Amino acid sequence: MSRVFLGMPAHAPADVAALHARRPFPDAARDALADTQLRRNIGAATATIRGKRAAVVAEVDDWEQLRLAGQAIKAATMSRLAEHLQRLEREVTARGGTVHWARDAAEANRIVTDLVRATGADEVVKVKSMVTQEIGLNEALAEAGIAAWETDLAELIVQLGQDTPSHILVPAIHRNRAEIREIFLREMPGADPALTDDPRALAMAARAHLRRKFLTARVAVSGANFAVADTGTLLVVESEGNGRMCLTLPDTLITVMGIEKIVPTWSDLEVFLQLLPRSSTGERMNPYTSAWTGVTPGDGPQEFHLVLLDNGRTAVLADEVGREALHCIRCSACLNVCPVYERTGGHAYGSVYPGPIGAVLTPLLTGTPGNPSLPYASTLCGACFDACPVRIDIPSLLVHLRGRTTQERAEAHLLPSAEAVAMAAASWVMASPRRFAWAGRSARLGRLLARRGRIRRLPPPLSAWTTARDAPAPPAQTFRDWWRSNRGKQ
């Protein structure tokens, strides 16, 4: 495998909370599981999106070929990432844009804050963007006295509710209509007290609110779904068109983009613009695709800045197995099919990237010691891999990260834990047929705990099993003993 070197890889800094779980996943999940409203909201929403996605994917005869093409383009791009990024920088600059490089969240925030300050503005409108959440940009701007207004409907709901997003694509998926109505009435200046929870009425209320922002804002901040190196073009895809308002009305546009979002040429986009809408919203084509290249005198923003963000990505690239996570196009299909996400919701993952991709991407960006419980937040059922439009083998990445976690713990002398001792002992027993046969026979002792063939309570750590499930009583005879007495020696 090739090695990519882009300088010293550094992980995302710990002082930006957006990637660092405050609590281990099992603890945070426990609270979410107890919230019946949340489970109902998420269960219903993911089931709907799952159904839509399955239907539109089934329409495409060559879906598997498309997935393979997407995977191949990503792999080829990542192996020459530095080259493509330098090309992008040249092309953007040649067309009147300015390119900035940010090693991590703090640096990116500083760059954006300074750029906004230089315009004299004290507020910005925002296109929905994961990467600006990853770096905690809104909070950083607020500290500098600059208000950042989210313009995506779901993102607005989250912002007004002083909440955090719980889904990549549908940040307010954990809220239902009645809850949204309450948030609008409480937080939206000038909201009609007679507002109902009809989706259309809610959308119109948000529209009126946002229109005021669009017409006054002089600076916009966006992320990017793709950047075409060949021409220095940035792209955003969206469903509502609010993003396009931000991309066209203000005088200054600042785009923050993770370095992995690059594609070499326009023809590469052809594949992703088919894969993305069907996988994410279950649409054949996404309603709004906006592309912009540098600045065009007299048309659109007259000042354009592109901030290229690392924040742990080169460290991910240095992990020969883990780098596949950088292929992600943030479609969120893996969230919608994940049985764990469906029950716990996104907040339990403690990162702006929840669900299966979050369980691998977050610890990759921060380093596994920063998020040791996330690689275990999966049953490895494989539904995410099947759904992923660019064929990221998330289950194998999870297993890889689990290996990295235990390995690093061993090296830091945090092992032996009870688990590590048990695993080593089991390995020792199972490596020898004689020891294993003996252990199988001794398991019969467990029969003392059983009643009518079942065990209702096991000692710790196996007690976690018997809180909700009976355990089977060990049989009087193991299989190998049965074999010996019924089929003889061989």
Add this chain to the structure above:
Amino acid sequence: MRIALFVTCLSDTLFPQVGQATTVLLERLGHEVVFPQAQTCCGQMHINTGYQRQALPLVEHYADVFADADAIVAPSGSCVGSVRHQHATVARSLGRHQLAQRSAAVAAKTFELCEFLVDVLGVTDVGAYFPHRVTYHPTCHSLRMLHVADKPLRLLRQVRGLSLIELPDAEQCCGFGGTFALKNADTSTAMLADKMTRVLSTRAEVLTAGDSSCLMHIGGGLGRLSSGTRTLHIAEILAATETGAGS
């Protein structure tokens, strides 16, 4: 055909009846079954929990024990999935390239029971008799790692007396996930609860699957409820005849 049985550690120690049923079934179909006594465990639990180094001796042991077998059959989708998709990778990642090659060779002749019956032996009617209402849960590794697809259903449909009832949301994970059931016990239980609701809605007497591990999880939940639905491994149903399972 001479078939080497990989009974799996779980079946050996906790569910010997599954290994017995597999033996009886394959013998009834006219094949010779051998049980290499040195076998132990595929190491899946170690690998999936992040203990690749501790799994390596087990990976090597499996390759040694089954090196000479013509075909290896196991009554477990997840263990076969581990042999096929993880053994060589683990060996390679720990720098054991020769072992990786041997593991890949042994993996190529390792089959899950249903897939072996349908793809290799070419049978769907195994001459079974089981006059009960049965519903089938496709376990994740059989379904997505091995792509056994509808092979188990094709086998079950040929069982005389059996009425097969479709399980709603069958393809959703039951929440077992090996050590997930202990490390994330609450989430595992929530997933189990939903799976049990679906199973009970079928009013089947028996829930079957191709993995004792998932059945131990779902069966443990159903047993706690005294629900009246029990779990049986698909080998046990396919081995059943009018004169009994005959172990």
